[in-house]
Amino acid sequence: MRGPRTPIRTARRGGRSVVGRATAALALAFAAVCGGLTLGAAPAAATPQPMTACTTTKGVVLAVDFSRWGGPLLRSCGTTPTTGYTLLNQGGWATTGTQHDGPAFICRIGYAGYQNGKQYPTSKDEACVLTPPATAYWSYWHADPGKNTWSYSQLGAMSYHPKPGSVDLWIFGATNIAGTQGRPTFSPDSVRAHNTPSGGTTTPPAKKGATTGGAGAHTTAPPVKPTHRAANTPTATAGTKSAGPSPTATTPSASTSTAAAPATPGTASPTGPRTQDAEPTAAAGHSSGSVLPVAITAAVVAVIAVAAALRVRRRRNAGHAP
Amino acid sequence: MTGAPAPEAAVPAVTGRGRRLPRTLHPVAWWIWGIALATAVSRTTNPLLLFLVLAVLGYVVTERRTDAPWARGFRYYLWLALTVVAIRVVFRCVFATGITPADHIMFSLPHIPTPHWYAGIQLGGPVSLEATLSAATDGLRLACLLCCIGAANTLANPKRALRVLPGALYELGVAVTVSLSVAPQLVESVQRVARARRLRADGATGLRALRSILIPVLEDALERSLHLAAAMDSRGYGRAGTATRASRRTTAALMLGGMLGLCTGVYGLLDGTTPRALGLPALLGGSLLCCAGLALGGRRVRRTSYRPDPWRAPEWAVALCGVGTAVVLFLTVGYNAADLNPSLYPLRWPTLPWLPAAAILLAGLAAFAAPPPARTPAAAPAAPARAAAPTEKPSEALL
Numbered sequence: 001m002r003g004p005r006t007p008i009r010t011a012r013r014g015g016r017s018v019v020g021r022a023t024a025a026l027a028l029a030f031a032a033v034c035g036g037l038t039l040g041a042a043p044a045a046a047t048p049q050p051m052t053a054c055t056t057t058k059g060v061v062l063a064v065d066f067s068r069w070g071g072p073l074l075r076s077c078g079t080t081p082t083t084g085y086t087l088l089n090q091g092g093w094a095t096t097g098t099q100h101d102g103p104a105f106i107c108r109i110g111y112a113g114y115q116n117g118k119q120y121p122t123s124k125d126e127a128c129v130l131t132p133p134a135t136a137y138w139s140y141w142h143a144d145p146g147k148n149t150w151s152y153s154q155l156g157a158m159s160y161h162p163k164p165g166s167v168d169l170w171i172f173g174a175t176n177i178a179g180t181q182g183r184p185t186f187s188p189d190s191v192r193a194h195n196t197p198s199g200g201t202t203t204p205p206a207k208k209g210a211t212t213g214g215a216g217a218h219t220t221a222p223p224v225k226p227t228h229r230a231a232n233t234p235t236a237t238a239g240t241k242s243a244g245p246s247p248t249a250t251t252p253s254a255s256t257s258t259a260a261a262p263a264t265p266g267t268a269s270p271t272g273p274r275t276q277d278a279e280p281t282a283a284a285g286h287s288s289g290s291v292l293p294v295a296i297t298a299a300v301v302a303v304i305a306v307a308a309a310l311r312v313r314r315r316r317n318a319g320h321a322p
Numbered sequence: 323m324t325g326a327p328a329p330e331a332a333v334p335a336v337t338g339r340g341r342r343l344p345r346t347l348h349p350v351a352w353w354i355w356g357i358a359l360a361t362a363v364s365r366t367t368n369p370l371l372l373f374l375v376l377a378v379l380g381y382v383v384t385e386r387r388t389d390a391p392w393a394r395g396f397r398y399y400l401w402l403a404l405t406v407v408a409i410r411v412v413f414r415c416v417f418a419t420g421i422t423p424a425d426h427i428m429f430s431l432p433h434i435p436t437p438h439w440y441a442g443i444q445l446g447g448p449v450s451l452e453a454t455l456s457a458a459t460d461g462l463r464l465a466c467l468l469c470c471i472g473a474a475n476t477l478a479n480p481k482r483a484l485r486v487l488p489g490a491l492y493e494l495g496v497a498v499t500v501s502l503s504v505a506p507q508l509v510e511s512v513q514r515v516a517r518a519r520r521l522r523a524d525g526a527t528g529l530r531a532l533r534s535i536l537i538p539v540l541e542d543a544l545e546r547s548l549h550l551a552a553a554m555d556s557r558g559y560g561r562a563g564t565a566t567r568a569s570r571r572t573t574a575a576l577m578l579g580g581m582l583g584l585c586t587g588v589y590g591l592l593d594g595t596t597p598r599a600l601g602l603p604a605l606l607g608g609s610l611l612c613c614a615g616l617a618l619g620g621r622r623v624r625r626t627s628y629r630p631d632p633w634r635a636p637e638w639a640v641a642l643c644g645v646g647t648a649v650v651l652f653l654t655v656g657y658n659a660a661d662l663n664p665s666l667y668p669l670r671w672p673t674l675p676w677l678p679a680a681a682i683l684l685a686g687l688a689a690f691a692a693p694p695p696a697r698t699p700a701a702a703p704a705a706p707a708r709a710a711a712p713t714e715k716p717s718e719a720l721l
Contacts (some may be wrong), residue, residue, distance in 0.1 A: 085421055096665065099367055102420035103457055105668045129367075130662050158420060286668045293674035303379040304686070308384040313528040 012208045031312075046082035046089025048280035053077050054193035056145060060162040062087045063191040064109055065171040065184070074111055074278040075191055080164045084140065084157035087168060091280030094119065099129040106138045109170060121172070135174040143167040143188030150184050155256045167192050187313050191275060344696040346388065349478035350486055351457030351637040351692075356474025357601075358644030359685055360650040363466040366662040370674045371682060372462045379466075379473045385689040387476050389697050391506030399472025403465030409452055410461030429701035452666045459666075485627055490573065490619025496559060500550065504543075511542045524658040553580065569618065576615030583608020639691035643684055650681035 034197070054061050054077035062076040076085045088095050092112035093147065096119055097103035107128040110119030126132055140153035145165030153160055162168050167188050175182035362374055378679045380396075415431065427448045434445035470717040480502050484495040507565025519531075526534060590596045651662065661675035 089422065089424070099419070099456075099460075099663045099665075102453065103422050104420040123660055127659070127663070142344065158422075284531060288669065289671035291671055294671055295371060297373060297674055297679075300683075301373055301377040304381045308381045311384050319395065 004206065014074065043106065046086045047079050048093075049077040049079060050127055050279050051077050051193060055195045056193065057165040060087055061166065061191060061193050062093070062095075063167060063169045064088075064111070066120060068172045071114060071120075072276040073186075073191065074114060074276055076090060076111075076278045076280070077193065081161060082164060084153070084155075084160040084168055085142060088170070092117070092278065092283055094283060098131055100131055104156050105131060106140070106170070107132060107155055109138060111278050112275040112283060113278055118237060126240065131310045134176065136172070138170045138172050139175045139182060141171065141184060142168040143169070143192070148187050148189050150188060152178070152180075152183075156304055159282070181273050330597065342693045344694045346479060346482070346630045346695055347386075347477075347482070347640060347692045348633050348637045349483035351633070351640045352478035352484060353474045354641040355685070355688055358476075358641075358648040359473075360467050360470035362648040362682070362685075363463060363470060365630050365651040366512035366697065367459050367463050368427050368664055368672055368675070368678075369459050370672050371463060371650060371662070371678055372459070374468050374682045375466050375685075378468050381686055382689040383473050383476050386692050386695055387697040388479075388481065391510070392480055392502075392553055393476050396469075396472055396476045399469050399476075402472075402632075403468050406465045406468065407458055407461035410457045410464070414453055414457035415449045416446065416451065417443060418449060419444050420453055421448055421450050422667065423451070424668065427451075428454065452669055455669075456666050471600045482631055485631070487619050488616045489625055490577075492625060496554075497538055508539065508543065511539045514544075515539055551616060573615050573619040576611050578616060580608045580613075580615055582613030583611055634693050638690045643686075643688045643691060647681040647685040651678050 051060055051061075053059055058080075059077050060080055060082060062075055062078060065073045067073065076091055078088075078090060085095070087093075088106065088109065094110050094117065095103070095106050095113070096108035096110075098105050099105045106127065108119035108121060120137070126136070140157060140160075142153055142160070142162065143148040143150055144163055144164060152170065169184060169188075169191065171182075173182050222282050240308065268316050270300075359375065359379070363372065366372065380400075383396045387396070403499060418431070421427075425448075428451050430448045431446040433447040435442060436445060473474055484499050487495040512535065515535050519534065524531075524534060570658050583604050585608075587603075587608050588596075590600030591602065654662070657675040657677045661673050662678065664670075664672040676708075
């Protein structure tokens with residue numbers, strides 16, 4: 001009797017294993033998702049600084065050009081050592097990666113003090129699922145200390161470690177692969193920090209009108225492009241106003257001189273965007289969402305799995321009936 | 323179906339007890355369903371939707387698969403899917419790039435430092451939850467795609483599916499059919515030899531057992547192929563028909579040109595940097611040439627089909643179930659398109675967009691729309707029935 005019975009047994013084991021293993025795999029994946037959300041975050045090392053803390057030899061200037069959406073060229077300062085990615089994700093700055101490449105590909109950039117932290121390009125323009133086309137993406141440029149030319153970054157934002165006193169620039173648009181086309185239309189000196197290196201080590205926390213206060217320590221406007229005025233010329237920061245997006249901000253105020261450009265007639269450059277300082281602000285908080293959709297899906301999947309299991313059992317019983 | 327009443331029309335679709343008569347669904351309907359579902363899956367990385375798709379696939383396969391050899395393969399596709407996810411996750415852990423400072427670090431692998439000029443790739447280091455989850459969801463999408471194709475393969479009879487091939491590809495279809503039936507026949511052969519060895523109380527293991535299994539199986543395979551060749555030859559397979567040398571060459575040239583056009587057109591459509599004239603026109607031209615080649619090639623041999631598969635309401639329903647899902651996931655109307663690709667940075671629970679979820683469940687209706695499959699009666703003496711089922715007559719094995 002052993003011979004003919006064996007196939008039945010193997011067939012039965014096969015039927016159970018399909019459903020059983022599928023259920024086990026689903027349960028395992030759900031457990032992984034659920035268990036993961038309770039772990040703690042790793043601390044960040046680099047810190048954001050007010051623009052006055054950056055000099056030509058210390059700190060890294062981050063410049064992001066929002067002129068494509070009618071916005072300013074925002075400048076921030078960060079400590080070294082850091083990475084291009086960390087610089088772009090501190091002090092109120094935030095980025096979004098793509099689904100395909102992960103967070104290392106900078107697909108969207110937003111600053112908490114500009115348009116309430118809205119990230120550009122918006123999801124209407126770019127889905128950030130696949131790698132964006134080379135005709136419309138955030139390209140990454142460096143200017144080493146003392147140099148007045150932009151170089152197209154040969155490394156990703158996470159791999160690049162900016163030198164102290166250098167400038168990191170993000171512009172949105174088209175380039176070719178070598179980075180010889182689509183260069184920035186303004187020079188690094190127009191966005192570089194020109195504070196004197198001596199004063200900036202222990203800058204007091206940004207007070208009201210921090211940019212105007214720090215303006216005394218500024219050198220004169222960049223000699224290379226005098227028409228290309230920036231926010232660190234004393235006249236340009238007259239209209240500084242507080243634009244704190246969040247009441248729980250740890251820094252006293254988030255100063256962005258949004259009224260700078262219209263307040264200073266005659267200094268508008270025909271080519272470059274208007275420059276504003278983006279002081280460190282608290283990042284916009286995020287909720288971890290609701291567990292309900294996951295629970296509902298788990299229930300639906302469980303119901304379907306039970307239905308399939310019942311079906312398999314019924315068929316097996318029917319097979320055993322004489 | 324509007325003409326003279328077909329003989330099938332006399333057969334009621336539902337028997338007296340309310341149970342539908344078992345029959346096999348048209349294989350093309352299952353393939354449309356599977357491919358449409360795969361298309362829908364390719365649109366989303368929402369793990370909730372992907373799990374729903376897997377559940378629906380599993381249910382429909384359990385409900386509507388036959389007892390044929392190819393219909394037992396879904397579990398292998400599931401294993402393959404699990405392997406895909408595992409490989410994805412392991413690679414992402416080992417080549418730990420894209421760890422942001424805000425990531426939740428689960429554990430750290432030993433880090434192998436790479437030189438400065440090799441900064442793009444990192445070996446080992448901290449493994450973050452976000453990276454692992456994103457690799458898992460990405461793998462899950464590929465796994466779902468595999469399972470969609472696997473489900474279609476499991477549900478549809480591959481031999482009958484090849485019958486819908488155009489006449490010009492007939493020889494190709496025959497070759498594919500023969501090769502498709504090799505694997506199940508080998509498995510069946512091995513099982514038969516093993517059973518015979520057990521009956522003879524042959525308890526040898528290791529190399530000797532291998533020899534006593536391998537040689538009969540190979541002999542069996544050779545014998546089968548000779549039988550098949552004889553059967554095919556006696557039925558007129560491989561005859562060139564009335565085609566002249568010139569017409570054969572024209573067909574070949576048309577097909578080659580058409581394929582070239584198709585390749586160029588697809589490349590032009592997918593690559594944004596190529597000139598626009600390369601995309602759609604080349605694609606259209608290529609398909610025209612291909613159609614002409616197929617038509618010309620099909621004219622030279624006239625084939626008739628024995629017992630053609632009917633295409634009735636259940637076929638329409640199954641195909642529409644799948645296509646409906648794909649349409650809902652492609653139109654992105656009535657729900658937020660961002661819900662299809664939820665971001666893991668920052669980490670948050672995925673949302674379940676209602677419309678796509680409902681559309682995926684709608685694809686599961688195929689389990690009810692399709693008639694129950696014709697099963698080999700699972701009688702009590704199971705061994706003879708199972709032994710008889712897979713041994714096909716040559717005529718059945720060949721379309």
